[in-house]
Structures are given as C-alpha cells and as structure tokens.
Amino acid sequence: MHETIDSRHMNALDLNCEFFGLSRLQLMENAGKGIAEEILSRFNHGRVVIFAGTGNNGGDAFVAARFLKGFDVEIVLAGDVKSELARRNLSILEKAGMPVSRWGSYEFEGGDIIIDALLGTGFRGKLRGPYRAIIHKINESDGFKVSVDVPSGLDADTGEYETAVRADLTVTFHRAKPGLLRAGELAGEVVVKDIGIPELFEKLSGPGDFKLAYRRFEHAHKGMHGRVLVVGGSPYIGAPVLSALAALKAGADIVTLAVPESIYPQAGSFSPELIVRSIPGDELSTENVSEIARLAEKHDVVVFGMGTVDKGDVAEEISERVERMVIDAGGLSPSIHCNAILTPHAGEFRRVFGKEASEVNVIDAAEKSGTCIILKGKRDIISDGERTKYNDTGNAGMTVGGTGDVLAGIAGALYAINDDAFTAACASAFIAGYAGDLCFEEKGYNFTALDVIEKLPHAVKKIMELK
Ligand SMILES: NC(=O)C1=CN([C@@H]2O[C@H](COP(=O)(O)OP(=O)(O)OC[C@H]3O[C@@H](n4cnc5c(N)ncnc54)[C@H](O)[C@@H]3O)[C@@H](O)[C@H]2O)[C@H](O)CC1
Ligand SMILES: [K+]
Numbered sequence: 001m002h003e004t005i006d007s008r009h010m011n012a013l014d015l016n017c018e019f020f021g022l023s024r025l026q027l028m029e030n031a032g033k034g035i036a037e038e039i040l041s042r043f044n045h046g047r048v049v050i051f052a053g054t055g056n057n058g059g060d061a062f063v064a065a066r067f068l069k070g071f072d073v074e075i076v077l078a079g080d081v082k083s084e085l086a087r088r089n090l091s092i093l094e095k096a097g098m099p100v101s102r103w104g105s106y107e108f109e110g111g112d113i114i115i116d117a118l119l120g121t122g123f124r125g126k127l128r129g130p131y132r133a134i135i136h137k138i139n140e141s142d143g144f145k146v147s148v149d150v151p152s153g154l155d156a157d158t159g160e161y162e163t164a165v166r167a168d169l170t171v172t173f174h175r176a177k178p179g180l181l182r183a184g185e186l187a188g189e190v191v192v193k194d195i196g197i198p199e200l201f202e203k204l205s206g207p208g209d210f211k212l213a214y215r216r217f218e219h220a221h222k223g224m225h226g227r228v229l230v231v232g233g234s235p236y237i238g239a240p241v242l243s244a245l246a247a248l249k250a251g252a253d254i255v256t257l258a259v260p261e262s263i264y265p266q267a268g269s270f271s272p273e274l275i276v277r278s279i280p281g282d283e284l285s286t287e288n289v290s291e292i293a294r295l296a297e298k299h300d301v302v303v304f305g306m307g308t309v310d311k312g313d314v315a316e317e318i319s320e321r322v323e324r325m326v327i328d329a330g331g332l333s334p335s336i337h338c339n340a341i342l343t344p345h346a347g348e349f350r351r352v353f354g355k356e357a358s359e360v361n362v363i364d365a366a367e368k369s370g371t372c373i374i375l376k377g378k379r380d381i382i383s384d385g386e387r388t389k390y391n392d393t394g395n396a397g398m399t400v401g402g403t404g405d406v407l408a409g410i411a412g413a414l415y416a417i418n419d420d421a422f423t424a425a426c427a428s429a430f431i432a433g434y435a436g437d438l439c440f441e442e443k444g445y446n447f448t449a450l451d452v453i454e455k456l457p458h459a460v461k462k463i464m465e466l467k
Contacts, residue, residue, distance in 0.1 A: 013174070052081070108137050166188075229292075250460070384425075407432045
C-alpha cells in the first residue's frame with residue numbers, strides 16, 4: 001500500500017467510503033478526535049485559538065474543539081463556512097456556547113495553542129481573501145501551532161507554497177500527503193492519524209474511481225470525449241455491436257465499428273449512431289492489420305476481439321501498430337505490444353495465460369505482459385501488476401450473454417480519455433456493474449446486455465451527481 005495519497009485520490013476514497021456506508025461526517029469526527037488526541041498528549045490546559053476556513057478542514061477543528069475539555073477554546077472564522085458538514089459541527093459548538101468570531105472583527109492576542117484549520121486538500125491556486133494576513137498573524141504568534149491535515153497555504157500534492165503556516169505539528173489523516181514529505185521543516189512533526197477507513201475500502205472500486213476517470217468538458221468539440229474504433233465480429237455479429245453501443249452510452253463522441261464484410265450488412269443495420277466500416281474477408285486475419293491500423297489513426301483506442309474466435313495473432317500484430325487497445329474474447333493474447341486493457345473471464349484467463357484465475361496470477365500476468373487486466377467475476381480483479389483493486393458492483397443478472405462486450409466498450413470509451421489504463425479499468429468495471437445493479441432494481445435478474453447499455457447514461461449521471 002502506498003505511503004502517501006494525493007488530494008484527488010483522497011477525495012475519491014472519501015466518496016467511496018460514503019458509497020460503502022462510512023459517512024464523511026464519521027470521517028470528520030474521527031479526524032477531529034485525532035487532532036484532539038495529539039494535543040491532549042502534549043498539553044492538559046491552555047488557551048486554544050482555532051482559525052477555521054470555509055471547508056472541511058475547518059470542520060475537523062470544530063470536532064476537535066469538542067474534545068478539548070479543560071481548555072479555553074475560541075473559534076475565529078476566515079469567512080462564511082460553505083461545507084455543510086463543517087456547518088453542522090460549528091452549530092454544535094455555538095449551541096454549546098463556545099465563542100465564535102469573524103476574522104475582520106477579531107483582535108488576535110495570541111494563544112498557547114493555535115490550530116490552523118484554514119485550508120487542507122481543497123486548497124487551490126493563489127491565496128485569496130484574508131488568508132495571507134491570517135497566516136502571517138499565526139506565524140508571528142509564539143503559540144504551539146498545530147496544522148490540520150496540511151499547513152495552510154501548502155499545496156498538499158506538490159509541496160509548493162508562497163505563504164504557508166510554519167507548523168510545530170501537522171496532524172494528517174489516513175495517509176501522509178505527498179506535499180508534506182516535500183515541505184521539510186514547514187510542517188513540523190507530522191503525525192498520520194487513522195480515521196477508521198477499512199483497508200478493503202481502499203482496494204474496492206467505487207464512485208470515486210469513476211469520477212477520477214470520467215470527464216465532460218464544457219467547451220468541447222466533437223471527438224474531445226473520445227474516438228473509439230471497435231473491431232470484431234465473425235462468427236458472432238452482435239458482440240462487437242454491443243461494445244460499440246456501450247462505448248457511445250459511456251460517453252465516447254465517435255464510435256466506429258469495423259467488421260468483416262461477411263457480416264457487414266447485418267452489423268451495419270443495428271444503429272444509425274454507429275459509423276460502420278467493412279473489412280475485406282469472411283473473418284478477421286493478419287492481412288487486415290494495415291487496414292485496421294489505418295482506421296485506428298483517426299481514433300484514440302482500438303477495442304478488439306469481441307465476437308471472434310482465436311484472433312490473438314491479429315491482436316498482437318495490431319498492437320505493434322497502435323498506441324492503445326482494449327482486448328476481449330477471441331482477441332486475448334499474453335503478448336501484446338502496446339498499452340492495453342485485457343478483459344478475460346476466468347476461462348479465458350486460463351486459456352490465454354495457462355494458469356488458474358487467482359489474484360496472484362492476475363497480478364503476475366499483468367506484470368509480465370505489461371498490460372492492465374480486468375479479470376471478470378463476482379468480484380472483478382483489476383491489476384496492472386503494480387496496483388490492484390477489486391470491483392463488487394454487478395449481480396447474477398449479468399451472467400447473460402453480451403455483458404462482457406458491454407464492459408469492453410465502456411473500457412474503450414474511458415481509456416480513450418485517460419492515459420492511465422488502471423484508472424480507466426477500475427472506473428469501467430465499477431460503472432458496468434453499477435448499471436447492471438440499476439437494471440436489477442428496475443427489472444430483477446432478467447435484464448439483458450442492451451438494458452445495461454440503455455442504463456449507462458443514467459448510471460453515469462447518478463454517480464457524477466454524488467458530491
Ligand atoms: N479522508 C480525509 O482525509 C478527510 C479529510 N477531511 C478534511 O477535509 C479537508 C478537505 O476539505 P475540503 O472542504 O475539500 O477543502 P478545504 O477545507 O481544504 O478547503 C476548501 C475551502 O477553501 C476555499 N479555498 C480553496 N482554495 C482557496 C484559496 N486559494 N484561497 C482562499 N480560499 C480557498 C474553498 O473555497 C473551500 O471552501 C481535508 O484537508 C481534511 O482536513 C475530512 O474532514 C474528513 C475526511
Ligand atoms: K490546514
């Protein structure tokens with residue numbers, strides 16, 4: 001497990017915890033109690049001045065204040081508290097009669113302990129408003145300075161800062177932030193507090209993983225949200241069509257479906273939303289590689305193999321000519337020469353890698369093949385050899401034919417807009433299963449692959465609305 005966690009991944013983990021039932025209010029309570037514990041282990045009385053910002057960093061300190069019994073605590077707000085969680089904890093203090101002042105109308109006369117809860121992982125850009133002035137006041141005071149999560153003004157990821165609190169102690173949560181390791185003296189003593197996030201929650205894909213991968217740009221032009229080339233079919237016709245439709249519903253702007261001419265008429269008749277191309281021959285072969293590579297030039301990713309049998313050799317040759325692939329079904333091969341996401345189920349994994357489909361073997365196969373593997377199952381296992389996560393979304397209704405093709409299409413759409421295969425793979429496994437769960441809620445187990453595709457936009461909307 002990594003020593004540090006950056007802000008984006010910490011936020012993603014928070015969202016995942018909430019999705020798995022561990023609320024941010026609970027995390028804030030644990031964070032606040034952790035701050036108080038560190039203070040109580042060093043002091044047993046004194047004047048405490050808490051400088052609080054407008055977000056959850058302030059919220060943590062409002063919780064801490066409740067545990068500082070025997071201390072003379074006062075709160076100074078830098079501005080209107082925006083975070084609902086922080087506001088809830090502030091109103092508890094107000095009801096408890098704790099003095100709360102506003103920076104503008106507050107005379108700072110120092111304190112024994114100064115708690116810096118102005119800015120944490122939500123700090124972006126240049127310091128705005130009164131923050132620079134408050135930080136200077138804090139740094140001038142001779143109280144014992146405790147920074148919540150990170151010294152305010154420090155970029156939690158890069159460690160860069162212009163004006164930042166010079167802390168004696170920094171109490172950070174769950175894992176250290178990369179910026180803290182680069183901040184040298186500035187952060188003072190750094191203590192990492194466990195805030196009760198189960199280890200498995202850090203290994204389970206959740207909505208936070210999807211939000212790390214999915215983006216929609218306001219001022220975008222066609223193609224910016226991904227151009228996916230789906231190549232497959234023969235002997236099966238429907239499979240590559242399902243992947244292509246899934247890529248569209250997962251947000252890709254342009255999806256081209258390329259199939260052997262033997263099935264072109266049928267494959268081309270399924271949907272006007274797809275650009276359909278015919279490749280010479282009854283079935284795919286290595287002779288088609290130049291044609292496929294030419295088509296791939298206008299696309300960000302090639303999704304290959306759905307509806308084919310035993311086309312690993314074709315996949316290998318394509319992988320020498322393109323940047324990025326998603327490979328499924330008959331296209332699976334252990335020797336792919338480009339960045340790729342492979343989506344085998346247990347049987348396919350045994351066939352392709354000649355080993356049992358266990359977590360250890362998936363990690364080993366991903367490492368040796370230099371690819372990212374999604375081993376599909378009741379619990380999907382996703383690994384790029386270095387990082388490994390699971391996905392538990394989905395249900396028994398997804399054993400119906402075609403859901404694997406749907407996952408391959410989704411992975412194509414997300415890999416088209418993410419350079420990191422692992423990020424795209426975790427997000428794909430999560431949203432495919434989540435869409436299946438929404439289908440189950442509506443229809444029970446007898447839904448089909450087309451139902452999952454139809455549910456995708458709704459699934460994405462629900463996840464992106466989560467704050
Ligand atoms: N899992 C955890 O680790 C938990 C961490 N917690 C704490 O939450 C903060 C992050 O909270 P967030 O609300 O996302 O952001 P901040 O409080 O850090 O700041 C946002 C706040 O500040 C304003 N702001 C942002 N940049 C600037 C700027 N340049 N100038 C002025 N103001 C700025 C912005 O408008 C926001 O209102 C984390 O550090 C932990 O302390 C959770 O409480 C528990 C779980
Ligand atoms: K802080």
